[in-house]
Amino acid sequence: MEPDFSKGLLTTVVVDADTKDVLMVAWMNQESYRRTLESGQTWFWSRSRKELWHKGATSGNLQDVVSMTLDCDEDTLLVTVHPHGPACHTGHYSCFFQPVISDKK
Secondary structure: OOOOHHHOOEEEEEEEOOOOOEEEEEEEOHHHHHHHHHHOEOEEEEOOOOEEEEOOOOOOOOEEEEEEEEOOOOOEEEEEEEEOOOOOOOOOOOOOOOOOOOOOO
16 A cells, blocks of 8 residues: 555654654655665655655664554554654654643543
């Protein structure tokens, strides 16, 4: 099954294969999707820099792909990975570390 790139970039949710924690959300275009499949590591499209981005190529915090699953509309991708370090450019394990509402009871 192939993603539907006719609608633009593919929203990509990256999850730690062991902990199941959501690490980050990024975007893939057709080329980054192809490179991810070929290399077994995550590649994305940087909307701000307007260029391909091999996750961890600079920092060493690569992500080895374990599985990739499309949603029912074929426009969102769930990627499970074995991370080599923090996912967030701030050095945090996950990009999701800033609570807005926490354990509301």
